Amino acid sequence: MKVLIVEDDPLHRAYLGDSVRAALPECSAVIEATDGAEGERLAREHGVAHVVMDLQMARRNGIEGARTIWRERPDTRILFWSNYSDEAYVRGVSRIVPPGAAYGYVLKSASDERLKLALRSIFIENQCVIDNEVRGTEQRSFARTGGISEVEYEILIDIALGLTDRTIARRRGLSLRSVQNRLQQIYDKLEVHQGAGQGPDAAFNLRARAVSVAIRRKLVNHGALERAEADLGDWLAAAAAGPRR
Template sequence: MYHVMLVEDQEIVRQGLRMILEQDEQIRVSCEATNGMEAIEKMTAHRVDVIFMDIRMPDMNGIEATRKIKKQWPDVQILMLTTFNDDEYALDALNEGASGFLLKTSDGKKLIEAVYSVMKGGLVLHDEVTAKVMPRLLEQSNKAVATTDVDLTERERTITKLIGQGKTNKEIASELFLSVGTVKNHISAILQKVGLRDRTQLAIYALTHDIS
């Protein structure tokens, strides 16, 4: 069972999201919040696996809330959900640790699939956002990552390649006949070697350094 928090200042939108998500028997909306500050308060009292986070809200916006929540609860997956098709919002959200960025025009099936994807270690971007954001992420990665070669083992290079292809931890584990825990350990070691923070940056690293 995946426990979800909805962070959205419009009640009618929260109701609609709850109805859509709870069509799946493995998803339960455990709590709701109307702004980022309230979301942080709710995190102390509820078990949450995934947060659907609005961007523009009173008192504390979604970007700031994401930053604070990921710092205190790093294992929580956050999906940014907004009506604003703005690459700056997407970049800010991803840089603060969000696992995906979806427009509120997304259909119900895509929202449910997003929950399963991020819980398996995937990155979820709405198609319209991807086209605008990927060039910016690549540019950002080129500036942030050292150009010197990093001594990765053959297994680490393979895992990095698969992450660059968008594979989840479970998919990588299945393909390489490893446990998910072993894949996570390898990813942690790779991140430390290349000096990156998360798998999103690692996926970009794989693309920009032509790891294949």
């Protein structure tokens, strides 16, 4: 069994290497990469089926890397090892995991024991292991209160990108009013109010305010914006090529 480690911090990389070797005697080789792009390349070259991946790396982030690895080999087992349990990361991961694939999400603050256990569970037993704290944010995200649904999340990203209502409508195949309705729901769930007086002296611009609290609540972050921007670029190009109107 070959294990690929993708992690840009040398200290963490070394620590991970030790843990992998200690937890998995059946591991024949540990391969190391320092960013997502290199990880993709090495995974392809070595035909690796077991990966430990950091999210949030400097040059190419872990979600991108995992996506292309999974696209090429959907049965690859990936353990995400991250500093944060931000909803943006959790959503980003759960959106790209292929059906039936075994994966894990463990925080860097977890104990040695927990990490080794997760390694064995995922790589040997083929089971999913989600850190309890991460599970927490996942739960919250689908709970009644503060729970942003998938469709709403799309629109939220769109306004975070700075799109117009009309553009969002075209992109998502909705009417203008529907987009605005969804925005209304988002404002509700994010508890965004006008601030002071309702009418002439509202303190907040709701749309901008919603983005602000979404960022503060870690629903969206830099990585998510980058990905969304790339998608948007694709769509804009496609729309310009064949504007079916």
